[in-house]
Amino acid sequence: MKIRYYPILFILILFVGLFVFFFSQSWFLKNNGHDPSSLQLAKSYLLNAIMALIVFFAIYIFRNKYRDLLGFFFLGGSLLKFALFFIFLYPAFNQDGALERLEFLAFFVPYGFALVLETFFLVKLLNTV
Template sequence: MKFRYYPALFVSSLLLGLVVLFFAQIWLLENKGHQLSGLQIVKSYVLNGIMALIVFFAIYIFRNKHRDLLGFFFLGGSLIKFTLFFIFLYPGFNHDGNMERLEFLVFFVPYGFASVLETFFLVKLLNTV
């Protein structure tokens, strides 16, 4: 695959994957009888999607100039994602003093998917540059 198509492939893979995961997670939660109103599921997917795009494009832009720092960009992006989680999502999840497994999964399903996808494309970038 041509190197210049990586951004388009990443963006399309990320968006398609997050949309499929979003609807699958909502379907599963509704079938289990969970109330979706307080879960902030949309905010979680949007936050993870935007951050994955920022991290990927930071890596992609600096792939030649700072090749030795690309892993740190990835790790820094993960740190920023966790920081944003604690700023925007955690207070809503922990308002009752207890963070349940369901609330944990609402954030970490899209986070895990985005991280795996970012890792895959980072490895591809490092192997082709």
């Protein structure tokens, strides 16, 4: 596949994957008596989607000019995601003094999916440039 189609493919896989994970996780939570809105599930998925797009497009745009630094862009994006997690999501999760497993998964399911997808495309970009 040509490199110019990578952004379209990335966006398509990202949104379809996050859509499937979001509704699967929401369905699972509702069927087990939990409220997805109390876990800030939509906010978590939206944050991860936006950050995945920013990281991917930073890597894609600078793939030729800063080829040797693409790994640092990737790591910096991961660091930024964690910083945004601690700024926007963690205070609400930590109100009761403990981070529960459901709260942990509300952030790390979309984070893990986006991370795997970003890694896959970073490797593809590094192998084609």
